[in-house]
Amino acid sequence: MVCVAVGVTPNLAWLAGSGIATDQGILVDKRLATSSGAVYAAGDVVQTRDLITGKPLVSGLWTNAVDMGKVAGTNMAGGKASYEGGLETMNATEIEGLAMISVGDILAEIPGSEVAIRRRDGSYRKLVFDHDRLTGAVFIGEIANAGVYTALIRSGKQLGRLKETAITRPLTYADFCVGR
Ligand SMILES: Cc1cc2nc3c(=O)[nH]c(=O)nc-3n(C[C@H](O)[C@H](O)[C@H](O)COP(=O)(O)OP(=O)(O)OC[C@H]3O[C@@H](n4cnc5c(N)ncnc54)[C@H](O)[C@@H]3O)c2cc1C
Structure with a gap:
């Protein structure tokens, strides 16, 4: 099976002449204020930027949109909230009963990244590390506790001894809380 996706390109034409700065998308600061100051996006x-790689990111993901909406809404209402960035890759799908999840820097784009792959009982797991931080994960088949891995990727937590465990068995929420 070959899957092809075209990606997302925002329509920015209507902002021409508005004074609101754009690049691949509307440019915002960490408060999600645009260059006009009083307008948020x-x-x-x-x-924005990818939380893991730092690369510019125009996200097509609902989860990132919700996170941004909360930050922009809080700041528009006079509160103080900051948006540090989103995850470019965060996909979950199931094809013909085969579950798949991919999160974070799955192509190991951060220089010096380490990749660990495990194939077992028809399942595939790929983990990407930047030293002892988990930066990316792919699960095919066995997807237990993928949410814990996502939380670890987002948090940037140092794994210590959990780095070995992460590839051999599913990490649990308790592992995440205790850390190394
Ligand atoms: C088919 C499909 C499947 C998807 N599946 C997933 C998925 O599985 N997981 C995931 O994370 N994300 C998924 N997404 C992406 C997700 O839906 C978007 O990332 C998310 O909806 C973005 O929210 P948004 O508020 O930025 O934009 P939108 O949800 O697109 O909201 C923009 C709103 O602005 C309105 N609007 C546009 N122009 C004007 C105007 N001139 N005046 C007033 N209103 C206007 C539109 O009608 C719309 O209601 C999917 C998207 C599509 C299209």
């Missing part, structure tokens, strides 16, 4: 139309 969130969601698919915005250019």
Whole structure:
């Protein structure tokens, strides 16, 4: 099976002449304020940065849009909230009964990244590490506790002894809380 995706390109044409700065998406600061200051932006139309790689990111993901919406809404209402960035890759799908999850820097784009792959009983697991931080994960088949791995990727937590465990058995929420 070959799957092809075209990606997401925001329509920015209507902002021409508005004074609101754009690049691949609407440019915002960490408060998600646009260059006009009084106008905020969130969601698919915005250019932020990838939390893991730091690369510019125009996200097409609902989860990132929700996170941004909360930050922009809080700041528009006079509160203080900061958006540090989203995950470019965060996909979950099931094809013909085969579950698949991919999160974070799955192509190991951070220089010096280490990749660990485990194949067992028809399942595939790939983990990407930047020293002892988990930066990316792919699960095919056995997807138990993928949410814990996602939380570890987002948190940037140092894994210590859990780095070995992460590839051999599913890490649990308790592992995440205790850390190394
Ligand atoms: C088919 C499909 C499947 C998807 N599946 C997933 C998935 O599995 N997981 C995931 O994380 N994400 C998925 N997404 C992406 C997700 O839906 C978006 O990332 C998310 O909805 C972005 O939210 P948003 O508020 O930025 O934009 P939108 O949800 O697109 O909201 C923009 C709103 O603005 C309105 N609007 C547009 N122009 C104007 C105008 N001129 N005046 C007033 N209103 C206007 C639109 O009608 C719309 O209601 C999918 C998207 C599509 C299309």
